[in-house]
Amino acid sequence: MQKLLLLGDEAIAQGALDAGLSGIYAYPGTPSTEITEFVQNSRQAFENKVRCSWSANEKTAMEAALGMSYAGKRVMVCMKHVGLNVAADPFMNSAITGANGGMIVVAADDPSMHSSQNEQDSRFFGKFAMIPILEPANQQEAYDMVHYGFDFSEKYKIPVLMRIPTRLAHSRSGVERNTARKQNDIALPDNLRQYVLLPAYARKRYSHLLKEQVKYEEESENSQFNRYIDGDDKSRGIIVCGIAYNYLLENYPERKVPFPVLKIGQYPLPKKMIERMLSECTELLILEDGYPFVEEMIKGFLSDAGKVKGRLDGTIPRDGELNPNIVAFALGIEETKGLDIPALMVNRPPSLCSCCPHIDSFNAINEVMAPFTKGRVFSDIGCYTLGALHPFETINSCVDMGASITMAKGATDAGLVPSIAVIGDSTFSHSGMTGLLDAVNDKSPVTVFILDNKTTAMTGGQDSPCNGKIEDICKGVGVEEAHIHVIRPLKKYHKENVKIINEELAYKGVSVIIPRRECVVNINKRTREKIKKANNI
Amino acid sequence: MKRDIILAGVGGQGIISIASIIGFTALQLGLYMKQSEVHGMSQRGGNVQSNLRISDKEIASDLIPLGKADLIISVEPLESLRYLPGLCKDGWVITSTKPYVNITNYPPIDDILKEIKSLPHHIALEAETIAKAAGSVKAANIVILGAASPFLDMAFEKLENAIRFIFRKKGEEITAINLKALHAGRNFTDQNMAN
Numbered sequence: 001m002q003k004l005l006l007l008g009d010e011a012i013a014q015g016a017l018d019a020g021l022s023g024i025y026a027y028p029g030t031p032s033t034e035i036t037e038f039v040q041n042s043r044q045a046f047e048n049k050v051r052c053s054w055s056a057n058e059k060t061a062m063e064a065a066l067g068m069s070y071a072g073k074r075v076m077v078c079m080k081h082v083g084l085n086v087a088a089d090p091f092m093n094s095a096i097t098g099a100n101g102g103m104i105v106v107a108a109d110d111p112s113m114h115s116s117q118n119e120q121d122s123r124f125f126g127k128f129a130m131i132p133i134l135e136p137a138n139q140q141e142a143y144d145m146v147h148y149g150f151d152f153s154e155k156y157k158i159p160v161l162m163r164i165p166t167r168l169a170h171s172r173s174g175v176e177r178n179t180a181r182k183q184n185d186i187a188l189p190d191n192l193r194q195y196v197l198l199p200a201y202a203r204k205r206y207s208h209l210l211k212e213q214v215k216y217e218e219e220s221e222n223s224q225f226n227r228y229i230d231g232d233d234k235s236r237g238i239i240v241c242g243i244a245y246n247y248l249l250e251n252y253p254e255r256k257v258p259f260p261v262l263k264i265g266q267y268p269l270p271k272k273m274i275e276r277m278l279s280e281c282t283e284l285l286i287l288e289d290g291y292p293f294v295e296e297m298i299k300g301f302l303s304d305a306g307k308v309k310g311r312l313d314g315t316i317p318r319d320g321e322l323n324p325n326i327v328a329f330a331l332g333i334e335e336t337k338g339l340d341i342p343a344l345m346v347n348r349p350p351s352l353c354s355c356c357p358h359i360d361s362f363n364a365i366n367e368v369m370a371p372f373t374k375g376r377v378f379s380d381i382g383c384y385t386l387g388a389l390h391p392f393e394t395i396n397s398c399v400d401m402g403a404s405i406t407m408a409k410g411a412t413d414a415g416l417v418p419s420i421a422v423i424g425d426s427t428f429s430h431s432g433m434t435g436l437l438d439a440v441n442d443k444s445p446v447t448v449f450i451l452d453n454k455t456t457a458m459t460g461g462q463d464s465p466c467n468g469k470i471e472d473i474c475k476g477v478g479v480e481e482a483h484i485h486v487i488r489p490l491k492k493y494h495k496e497n498v499k500i501i502n503e504e505l506a507y508k509g510v511s512v513i514i515p516r517r518e519c520v521v522n523i524n525k526r527t528r529e530k531i532k533k534a535n536n537i
Numbered sequence: 538m539k540r541d542i543i544l545a546g547v548g549g550q551g552i553i554s555i556a557s558i559i560g561f562t563a564l565q566l567g568l569y570m571k572q573s574e575v576h577g578m579s580q581r582g583g584n585v586q587s588n589l590r591i592s593d594k595e596i597a598s599d600l601i602p603l604g605k606a607d608l609i610i611s612v613e614p615l616e617s618l619r620y621l622p623g624l625c626k627d628g629w630v631i632t633s634t635k636p637y638v639n640i641t642n643y644p645p646i647d648d649i650l651k652e653i654k655s656l657p658h659h660i661a662l663e664a665e666t667i668a669k670a671a672g673s674v675k676a677a678n679i680v681i682l683g684a685a686s687p688f689l690d691m692a693f694e695k696l697e698n699a700i701r702f703i704f705r706k707k708g709e710e711i712t713a714i715n716l717k718a719l720h721a722g723r724n725f726t727d728q729n730m731a732n
């Protein structure tokens with residue numbers, strides 16, 4: 001078959017479709033978004049009726065996936081690393097219930113925080129839940145591992161976690177496909193108590209999970225994705241995880257590493273292989289993108305911990321993603337850097353697009369908040385987080401999805417009145433509704449701005465789950481109708497908007513202001529699609 | 538054969554289009570390739586870069602090691618200088634001279650051009666002006682691709698074919714403009730090298 005040129009994300013999606021996927025569940029989040037988008041745009045998925053629209057958040061996505069697996073079908077659930085925090089409850093418990101139809105959870109980590117608020121390493125979550133983890137080194141492995149992962153999941157009736165970093169998610173390369181197989185038919189679990197985690201049943205399931213660990217380890221010892229490649233120079237053995245393998249090879253033009261190399265692509269770690277390397281080599285170098293996950297575990301085995309080199313002893317920087325140069329430095333290979341960056345260089349941070357509706361919202365908010373001391377605007381995650389930067393410097397927080405409303409509420413509880421919340425329409429549907437209910441129940445004097453640009457803009461314009469329902473949701477949660485206002489964020493309405501906001505700021509209860517105007521990037525995208533359609537493509 | 542290319546610009550300037558044309562050509566020639574892209578937050582008017590690697594041997598890393606890139610292809614002059622530590626000693630910088638000013642502390646353009654002209658191997662051209670003459674300012678990125686084409690070690694006709702394929706969705710007129718832009722960029726470099 002001819003090779004396809006695919007992003008790592010797309011390779012996972014194509015792998016899932018070819019492995020007999022019945023449904024994919026996700027909320028958009030960089031760098032994981034393109035997995036689900038690929039399925040949404042795939043003719044193969046359309047013809048096979050693969051379920052693929054967006055979920056309200058990662059928790060609802062994970063639970064729906066668990067339900068599809070319960071019914072016996074193969075399912076994938078995708079998220080960025082911090083999305084796994086949102087889905088942690090069903091994720092942790094899915095290890096106890098186990099799976100029925102093959103279930104793969106994909107977590108896309110973002111070391112170096114290209115587009116995230118932290119660089120947490122999802123492998124810890126996999127270990128925490130005690131389920132197997134797959135970590136591909138390249139796009140082809142990403143494709144191949146999905147088929148393998150579904151088979152593993154169905155063989156042991158356990159969800160499998162696949163972990164990829166941004167660099168693999170968003171890098172393209174040639175991928176060779178296998179023949180596609182059919183989806184599963186509906187088949188319920190043999191034991192209908194499998195998913196009932198009453199303490200008495202849950203204890204049995206947990207004890208089963210603990211017993212299965214030995215089998216997972218055995219699979220890891222024999223996996224095609226864990227390879228011991230011997231080398232003559234035993235002064236150093238190298239354990240290399242996922243994409244770091246490429247950076248290691250890059251430093252040897254003939255692709256021949258003189259040291260023994262243990263390439264890891266599947267966890268739990270293959271203990272026997274590691275013990276062999278420990279006994280045969282003088283020193284160990286651990287190359288892994290993300291946290292020193294493997295390094296910490298191996299150091300735990302040793303009385304002579306100084307034998308292990310990696311992020312913890314400073315051989316590799318403690319934070320940030322790996323690259324070929326960092327690996328070269330750790331191996332003592334000569335620096336290859338080119339010319340220095342000229343002294344005149346300046347940073348060019350991202351900024352809001354010209355004509356973006358958020359600009360008008362921030363201008364209005366800045367004006368109404370000017371009489372008060374600074375530091376009263378709690379915000380959230382989306383394009384509008386750029387309101388923290390020059391020239392607006394409007395917002396004072398960005399923590400996690402939905403935290404704007406709840407933090408503003410907490411601040412008013414502490415006596416900081418007025419405090420306001422600024423949240424996007426999609427983020428509101430993801431995690432804002434429950435916080436709004438808390439504020440209503442406490443009659444907190446918060447003014448909540450739901451910036452409605454009718455899309456999930458930052459991740460590339462996906463459908464926003466609460467599109468067309470925001471006012472009804474606010475009313476349903478208990479916000480008084482008189483204190484819900486839809487305004488037009490445009491320069492010509494600035495005065496009028498400021499007046500409405502000022503009135504609501506004075507109100508000693510929950511009010512919601514909805515500046516509504518479609519994202520300009522989205523409008524352009526729709527126009528382009530129209531032209532394409534007109535040209536019949 | 539090996540070409541390691543750093544593509545540079547500002548989010549929205551079309552460096553991914555350049556990458557996909559070169560990438561498509563590479564695949565047609567049966568070469569290996571890897572291309573890392575920037576998605577997410579930095580696309581909103583921030584500096585963006587893409588590492589494009591092409592080789593007749595299998596490629597290991599998605600990222601080009603520092604000092605190993607053969608080319609920096611930039612659609613913006615300030616951005617052409619940001620990734621210099623990535624360029625090898627004999628490497629070329631091909632860049633547009635038209636500044637994209639979306640920050641208040643943008644350095645004086647004359648100073649930037651002076652830095653570019655002090656580089657041992659560079660091609661600097663007014664891509665937008667040339668693109669306008671070819672029919673559309675929007676084809677400035679293709680002018681830059683044309684100017685970079687002599688350094689790609691790929692037959693020029695193959696690049697033309699890639700443009701025909703990739704722009705087929707946009708109609709004949711836009712394809713013709715882009716082909717013209719590609720030629721105009723190529724001519725600029727050919728004349729520059731002859732002098």
